[in-house]
Amino acid sequence: MGRVSFYKPNSKNTGAAFSANFKGNELYFNIVKQASWNEASRRASFKENVKNPQKSLSVKLNTTEAANIIYAIDTKGKYSTYHKSKSQNLNINFELMVDKQTNAEKGYSLRILKEDLGNSVDKISFSMGFYFAEAVILRSYLEEFIKSSFFAQGKEVEEQATQESTVAENINTNNKKVESSEEDW
Numbered sequence: 001m002g003r004v005s006f007y008k009p010n011s012k013n014t015g016a017a018f019s020a021n022f023k024g025n026e027l028y029f030n031i032v033k034q035a036s037w038n039e040a041s042r043r044a045s046f047k048e049n050v051k052n053p054q055k056s057l058s059v060k061l062n063t064t065e066a067a068n069i070i071y072a073i074d075t076k077g078k079y080s081t082y083h084k085s086k087s088q089n090l091n092i093n094f095e096l097m098v099d100k101q102t103n104a105e106k107g108y109s110l111r112i113l114k115e116d117l118g119n120s121v122d123k124i125s126f127s128m129g130f131y132f133a134e135a136v137i138l139r140s141y142l143e144e145f146i147k148s149s150f151f152a153q154g155k156e157v158e159e160q161a162t163q164e165s166t167v168a169e170n171i172n173t174n175n176k177k178v179e180s181s182e183e184d185w
Helices: 063-075 132-183
Strands: 002-008 016-023 026-033 036-038 043-045 056-061 078-084 088-098 105-116 119-131
Touching: 002 119, 002 132, 016 119, 016 132, 026 105, 026 119, 056 088, 056 105, 063 078, 063 088, 063 132, 105 132, 119 132
Parallel strands: none
Antiparallel strands: 002 016, 016 026, 026 056, 036 043, 078 088, 088 105, 105 119
8 A cells, every 4th residue: 555645734724735545446635624823833733624524535536547647747737537426526627837926837736626415505625736846756656556556456357267266166066076976876
């Protein structure tokens, strides 16, 4: 299982914590909004918002979506997708981040707009910025996820083939027992 994390706290209390983790062919992006800022220690806290659905979000991505994010990084392009579930809709955007004043490229931005189906009026926006060096780390992480998913899929196929082989052997063994017991009659 792999994991990568980025923390972007700020004194305006508008920061976010991002983590991505995977096991086999399942990848999750998690974003938690900053909960507080302590000016004296110059530290932020996120833990108060981890279980608050208005302040935290978990998104499951597949290998194709991960590859599209890699492609957006490689081409300085944009990737957008839409997830719909029984409880919520998500608009996911990953694109180049450009400074509005200087027009200089700063890195990449991940923005997710969450709409609860029970309340389509209040949409919640989650965002995380990645400087170029961080995008390189994210890219490498996504590549590892894709490679890991190949292994996980291969392992699942191998386990299924082993189970099918065991079932076939059991059937053959049972048939032989039936045949030999019939001869004893």
